[in-house]
Amino acid sequence: MNRISFEVVHAQLANVLRRRGFSDARAELCARLFAETTCDGVYSHGVNRFPRFVAMVHNGSVDPAAEPRVVARIGALERWDGQRGAGNLNAYAAMARALALAADHGIACVAMGNTNHWMRGGTYGWQAADAGMIGLCWTNTMPNLPPWGGAEPCIGNNPLVIAVPRAKGNVVLDMAMSQFSYGAMESYRKRGVMLPVDGGFDAQGNLTRDPAAIEGTQRLLPAGYWKGSGLAMVLDMMAAMLSLGNATHHIVPDPLRETGLSQVFVAMNPLALGDEPHIERIADEVVESVHRSRPAEEGSPVRYPGEQTLRTRAENRRLGLLLEPAVWDEILAM
């Protein structure tokens, strides 16, 4: 792995985007979101994903010039059309709008249809929590997960993000509805190790920890079996109903043509209700109660969601972003 400074990576990605029709400001932000994702240690959805993103600009799935526009609104709820623009720019704009609305309304929702993959969902959780608000957002995806009781992928793994502001480091949950992503399974397979828990079914229909067997059947396991399966279905329904966009069964099951997604961004503003000092201690106290509890393995304290992020971010900022040489060479040649 190479270590390349954040600034060099950011500038190179922005250059590539400018040459493909992104305005200066949009190229800058889009590139920053990719670089920040790798910086935060979410390698599967950061710079490693950039070549696929550029390929989707080339094949017309992502329109570099398209900006989202509002199509309907009532009070604190707005429906937006993403116009097939860059998924991370659209999502960032949608959460920014939800945060602005929640400043006045206490809670607000922006539902966006006709958009693209938002890359790392946690980005928009950090965005909300950095603004001092609770962020809750989700997206649907192409069909890539068999429901519980089903043999073929007909629901999406529909990531759900919930972020809670905390002075000592935001708490950011970013979870897909499959127990493992294909990216995670590939990583385990390449390292030659089994998954820590069952991740899907083998060719005989048995639960297995063998990543290669699951990649073969494509029968990934929903997180919590029927629970993640049901959650994926209702997240999809809500996203399509609020945005008037596609549900998963309408989305082309091809990673290079997966477009027209539906997403929901909710911001909640508890500080607007008063008693700030008390509210600001709450997340801290919950974290402390969990840290104080007896761990299953001595010396390995229980973690809260996102606990590693700030440390990883600081380390990668200091030492440079971890990049696969082949991916970085490919981006330099763009």
Add this chain to the structure above:
Amino acid sequence: MNRISFEVVHAQLANVLRRRGFSDARAELCARLFAETTCDGVYSHGVNRFPRFVAMVHNGSVDPAAEPRVVARIGALERWDGQRGAGNLNAYAAMARALALAADHGIACVAMGNTNHWMRGGTYGWQAADAGMIGLCWTNTMPNLPPWGGAEPCIGNNPLVIAVPRAKGNVVLDMAMSQFSYGAMESYRKRGVMLPVDGGFDAQGNLTRDPAAIEGTQRLLPAGYWKGSGLAMVLDMMAAMLSLGNATHHIVPDPLRETGLSQVFVAMNPLALGDEPHIERIADEVVESVHRSRPAEEGSPVRYPGEQTLRTRAENRRLGLLLEPAVWDEILAM
């Protein structure tokens, strides 16, 4: 098991409540919510739970006369104090208020602290969806679940409910953050069968399907391992921050004294954004796409959350509610 008509059960529960200080209208509604829960087949949180509820009126955890009151509001977000009233009546009032606010604001949130166990969470999902809106609500609980990586129960199983309106039958997800409830494990143990999937740890620290072994260690498994564990933490933080009520670590870990809970009720009103005919088809089409997909076992189509409810409800309305004789005798003697 006995079969007793809905009306007889409802009247008897209401009588018991009136004699314990509930006003006529509140006794009627509280009793109806208990009877409906059993009627819908959620036996663990319906009439079987009524004796414990009455015991909590007797021991002062539930104040039969207390009604919730608003303590802060901004726009579409309100904070309420449940004043330790009956949990199901408080939750019903909170969702009703969220629905009324969402009629004007498109989305609304009522956060309620200082309340009691809401019994079946799905009740408030059905309430929202029957009103044509999306309902999303959750509650914290006493510490009853070890987090992923933890050996002692320090987080709550914090049920989450999401309901989507659908003309042919609402879609209602009602999931706790543990893979199984204690009630479910007891039921498997009494029938002498193993859980269908791992449900927790045995005394040796291994994952097991043996309900008795898990009841022994009290090391239940969060749904989706680290995913359900993280989700339980952020649901707790959000509930406490929005309501200014207790987080799980403040709640007495005693089923008969579990009070002062924090709950959040969100209503979303997609129909207010227009294009009703299209919106009303969306949930149907998702259900159809799932029903059309190839099942893992031939002849067992994939189900959506809540799919069994209407059939069970109709059957129990026709034949009478299924009650354990000992529980019904106890209630008749109250």
